[in-house]
Amino acid sequence: MRRCVLVVSGLVSACAAAGVAPDGGGSGDNDGQMVVDAARDNDGQIIMPDAFDPRKGWVDLGSPPAATSGDVSSPKLTFAANGDPVVAYSANQYVQVHRYANDSSWMAVGSPLRHSTASNVVTYDPTPVLTADGLSVVWPEWSNGAMSSGVRREQNGSWVAPPGAGVLGTPGAYCFLPHSTAAVDADGAMWIAYSETTDLNGQMRINVVSVLGSNVSVRGQSIAATTSNTNAIGPDVEIGGNSVFMTWHENGVRLAKRNTTTGGWDAFAGSPFTVAGRAVSSQANGHLAVDPMGRPIIAFTSSNGTENGIYVGRYDGAAWNYWGEMVQATPGTVANQSTHPYLYDIVAAGNDAVYIAWTEMNASTYEGVYVYKCTPQGCAAVGRGRLEAAAGNTPGSAPRLAIDAGGRPLVTWTEDDAQDTSKVHVWRYHGDPDVP
Secondary structure, X not given: OOEEEEEOOOOHHHHHHHOOOOOOOOHHHHOOEEEEEOOOOOOOOOOXXXXXXXXXXXXXXXXXXXXXXXXXXXXXXXXXXXXXXXXXXXXXXXXXXXXXXXXXXXXXXXXXXXXXXXXXXXXXXXXXXXXXXXXXXXXXXXXXXXXXXXXEEEEOOEEEOOOOOOEEOOOOOEEEEEEEEEEEOOOOOEEEEEEEEOOOOOOEEEEEEEEEOOEEEEEEEXXXXXXXXXXXEEEEEEXXXXXXXXXXXXXXXXXXXXXXXXXXXXXXXXXXXXXXXXXXXXXXXXXXXXXXXXXXXXXXXXXXXXXXXXXXXXXXXXXXXXXXXXXXXXXXXXXXXXXXXXXXXXXXXXXXXXXXXXXXXXXXXXXXXXXXXXXXXXXXXXXXXXXXOOOOOOOEEEEEXXXXXXXXXXXXXXXXXXXXXXXXXXXXXXXXXXXX
């Protein structure tokens, strides 16, 4: 645990109220300062304890400046080794990565990324992760009629390709990743899941590899729940408690657990998911988290033909227990029309809590970004509920989440400005009250 130095004046009573005691043996005692323990710093960066942080509610961390012109899309979050938030996003032909340095401003990490030298390149949905090899990023990229996945790791301010894993996917194959996915295991290896087929009209199946140093290991090939007319897409691999799970969409929401003995992927209890007696195909947009005890927590959207909502459930060893009722920001219907939530993310926050992020379009077609916290007792909005960087029903898109070392949720999304140019936004929650 690191320490931070705080000026005593005006803070002695706050320390007492927060249960923080002065360090009588510290040299700071002799120059009018007091040393208190800071609970969230493992790499020398000073972080003010929450008891002394005047910020409350959702705090806007600003927009990373795009290095290329045009719209931006699909931002995702992770953290640098010192705890700085890191966001990666697509910008025209490139992937860009920025770090929120010293809790004050966004700085570019390396140069904009792509792995193809062709002129007709489009990058999609990058995923940044912190591995034993340092900050890494994986993204799908379209070029010359085919798609593949680029992988890079940061070294001394530059992006380099891991040996044998700079580009993933069968050469010439169509590799389809509606959202790229990566997770980190206990050894610090990055696990990457992607779908591909060698025929645009053929069957989609999922491949999984792990990358650590110069070692590239195949963790699964041609994974699918069915053997014919297969369209396995949108894999989401997650790791927790030494267990590896993966969800994907294949005529409904599927879930599998990696078998450490055989190396295969076994269908997990409840797959494919159904709720309220609905057809398997009524469930979609599955996303996955795994708590520290290794229990999977699934979130997906479900429709009964009239109403659409989100369900969150955890497998507790014998059965799936759903946390509360169907989640909607606007319950029921509006003007006789159903709201349309589209789930984008779920992250675990300890053993009995997750955060979920989605967009929801109401009857007025205004799409908003929502962040809720869910526990076994149910789900509730975090702060104000609907988030927007600019007032006036500005449509937000593709929200993604991360939890910092202090347990605070961060959310990133894109939103058009007054000139109809999309920008990346990153907000962090500092607790109630939250005043828009």
